[in-house]
Amino acid sequence: MKYVDEYRSPEIAAQLSSEIGALADGGHHKIMEICGGHTHTIYRHGIEDHLPDSIELVHGPGCPVCVMPMGRIDDAIAIAEQPDVIMTSFGDMLRVPGGRGSFLDAKAAGCDIRMVYSPLDALKVARTNPDRRVVFTAIGFETTAPSTAATLLRAAAEGLENFSVFCNHVLVCPAVQAILDAPGQDLDGFLGPGHVSTVIGAAPYAFVARDYGKPLVVSGFEPLDILESIYRLLRQRVEGRAEVENQYTRVVPWEGNARALEVIERTMVPRDAFEWRGLGTIPDSALGLREEFAAFDAERLFDLPGAVVEDPRECQCDEVLTGQIKPWECGVFGTACTPETPIGTCMVSSEGACAAYYQYGRFNRAAATADAGA
């Protein structure tokens, strides 16, 4: 299968792994993979087993489900509780716990909440239910923002009056900057997100190299993509460089997708600030709808509690999301908190660091190492 077989070759992996070993020799390299898709690949394919101990991979905030604060879930449920509302969202969102439970809990209590695979599906629900108000809870980084934006343009062109968006789109660069500005931050480099970069390009990460002196390599999602990107990061470090490189050139143009950026620009504006789970409030880090799209903006159409809800005391998602602890070091990992009954967001999406560890049995690292390569 194209782009699968050639990016999973064990021979090339072994070669890359040995070159990485040679480059990594004698140092400690703390590398953050920003994107949850990379986290998923790393644990699904046991990438860490092919890396020397001197390379430490830290999971970043790039799972949009994981960074949703509980207060926003409560807001979305408050919308869903209106009697004429059909709430739609991606499947991963349904299990995310808010302060008053999850979408699934609200559904069990009688709310009409439906899972969709795209905002266009939500639009279809609106067309077929003209007497109901259909709301799409939009989440995601710059990967899904174009989809929401294009859907808003379609809804506007159609003059659909019963469709609105509860917008929770977040931006990757402000989050990376917040991590770089955090006290005690000691990262040595970044794997840059692949599909976000398809939209925004590789250029926006320039500040990471220029202002913070850290290398960043935009990476694809196959095992060899990740290994090659780590190799490139190490080579930069060994050669004393800090640059932005694009490993994922088969998909990511340096300048991004101008048309996708344009539809985002036409429909959305950066918010002054947005609360991220684990990272706190970050300025200019999320998108809201433009005034021109007020008629489609659920935040303007509905009364929202807008409360800030503290995470459960036993949940250590914030420490996982900032790389301070590994998932298995959390007090409730795999016991009180599992993918079936998540306490924290990192256990909800399969891209969440905790869910990835849980799914692939990585909480027992010794056992996992033993069957690596199977």
Place this chain on the structure above:
Amino acid sequence: MSHERTAGQATPRAETPPGAALGLPAVDAVAAPAEAGPACLTCGDEAVEVVVLAVEEGDLALVDTGEGRERVSVMLVDARVGDRILVHAGEAIGKVRP
């Protein structure tokens, strides 16, 4: 639950583009590509690379996901038959270089 999904179900064939029959802008059946394994829909992996089978009216395209046919929006890319495109949440956001 009245959730609807076209994945795995019979979708109109490429030679009878339904976009033409339905006219604009009725997007009748749009779904994200089939997922290979438990991957998050909001941030894709390799499963979201699909091949364009037919370009239809309304900036839509019928695509081959490897597991079935889906209809996705191609508003944001220049999609031609045979192109491999990257789809996120039902929207093509990039083209994969051949």
